Amino acid sequence: MSGTAREPAQRPMRIAVIGAGLMGHGIAQVFALAGHGVTITDAHAPTLASVLSRVEANLIDLGEDVSAVKRIRLAETLADAVRDADFVVEAAPENLALKRKLFAEVEAVAPATTVLASNTSVIPISEIMRTLTRRERAVGTHWWNPPFLVPLVEVIGTEWTSDATMTFTMDLHARAGKTPVHVKKDVPGFVGNRLQHALWREAVSLVEHGICDAETVDTVIKASFGRRLAVLGPLENADLVGTDLTLAIHQTVLPAIESRPGPSPYLETLVKEGRLGMKSGEGFRRWTPEEQAALKKRVVDHLKKQR
Numbered sequence: 225m226s227g228t229a230r231e232p233a234q235r236p237m238r239i240a241v242i243g244a245g246l247m248g249h250g251i252a253q254v255f256a257l258a259g260h261g262v263t264i265t266d267a268h269a270p271t272l273a274s275v276l277s278r279v280e281a282n283l284i285d286l287g288e289d290v291s292a293v294k295r296i297r298l299a300e301t302l303a304d305a306v307r308d309a310d311f312v313v314e315a316a317p318e319n320l321a322l323k324r325k326l327f328a329e330v331e332a333v334a335p336a337t338t339v340l341a342s343n344t345s346v347i348p349i350s351e352i353m354r355t356l357t358r359r360e361r362a363v364g365t366h367w368w369n370p371p372f373l374v375p376l377v378e379v380i381g382t383e384w385t386s387d388a389t390m391t392f393t394m395d396l397h398a399r400a401g402k403t404p405v406h407v408k409k410d411v412p413g414f415v416g417n418r419l420q421h422a423l424w425r426e427a428v429s430l431v432e433h434g435i436c437d438a439e440t441v442d443t444v445i446k447a448s449f450g451r452r453l454a455v456l457g458p459l460e461n462a463d464l465v466g467t468d469l470t471l472a473i474h475q476t477v478l479p480a481i482e483s484r485p486g487p488s489p490y491l492e493t494l495v496k497e498g499r500l501g502m503k504s505g506e507g508f509r510r511w512t513p514e515e516q517a518a519l520k521k522r523v524v525d526h527l528k529k530q531r
């Protein structure tokens with residue numbers, strides 16, 4: 225029997241990646257670099273065909289071992305990708321029906337003990353996996369973009385996930401050089417995106433209510449607590465300044481900040497008007513192609529320095 229969830233993730237594993245887009249190719253790269261054999265598949269043939277050259281370009285840019293690309297095999301079908309996998313990670317589009325369908329196909333072909341993971345950004349893992357027969361071997365593994373530069377992987381357990389599956393998955397990612405954290409309740413957005421979008425909700429609200437413009441929101445964060453965030457989490461910070469001061473601040477500020485349950489009407493209007501951000505040249509702000517390229521370079525350069 226291939227890859228039981230009870231084995232430690234020490235020996236080279238057979239990893240299958242479903243979806244070879246932005247996240248999938250980067251996840252494949254991380255596992256190949258860690259010495260695992262990776263099989264990757266994608267429904268879009270040109271995307272699949274370009275995986276090896278994309279990974280190779282990343283490895284060259286990062287000064288990593290380019291020969292790792294030889295451990296990645298392209299599979300034209302999902303069945304071929306997963307049939308002998310120890311661990312399957314799905315990085316297909318953020319669509320519940322599609323993800324359910326893909327895991328039903330995986331379950332029909334993969335060994336009964338293969339651990340099954342979804343890289344969904346915010347969909348509860350239970351929603352994706354509830355129709356499976358063997359749900360104890362299913363987890364969420366939420367990576368961050370780019371997967372080879374941002375360390376965190378949130379490992380989300382459902383009410384059905386076995387301890388062995390959780391231990392195996394945490395270990396596999398830790399040994400691949402990632403920073404896995406165990407998310408104990410399967411809530412929408414897990415931990416990282418709940419925190420991130422609590423901040424974004426207030427950011428949109430500040431602009432919506434004319435308190436400042438979009439550029440000012442971003443400047444305030446980047447020139448203040450954003451500078452500290454990579455080395456000082458909010459609860460460390462609360463302890464640093466004192467929980468009594470934190471309480472006093474919350475008594476004044478929390479009643480005043482945004483608390484509506486749904487998306488901002490301001491954001492809905494942007495989308496309705498086709499102001500979709502960089503891809504349409506304008507979102508909260510206008511973006512020339514040069515400004516877009518400069519921003520993307522700035523982010524990657526910063527993340528590379530932090531490695």
Ligand SMILES: NC(=O)c1ccc[n+]([C@@H]2O[C@H](COP(=O)([O-])OP(=O)(O)OC[C@H]3O[C@@H](n4cnc5c(N)ncnc54)[C@H](O)[C@@H]3O)[C@@H](O)[C@H]2O)c1
Pocket residue numbers: 242243244245246247248265266267268271314315316317318319326343344345346366367368369
């Ligand atoms: N982009 C991010 O920053 C980010 C971060 C964390 C998690 N995620 C999540 O990861 C998943 C993938 O996101 P992405 O940004 O890589 O998207 P993407 O669009 O770049 O890649 C998705 C890939 O899946 C392929 N695909 C579509 N249908 C398929 C099928 N039936 N079988 C196999 N492949 C199929 C597409 O051709 C595409 O190449 C989503 O659930 C997303 O929410 C994204």
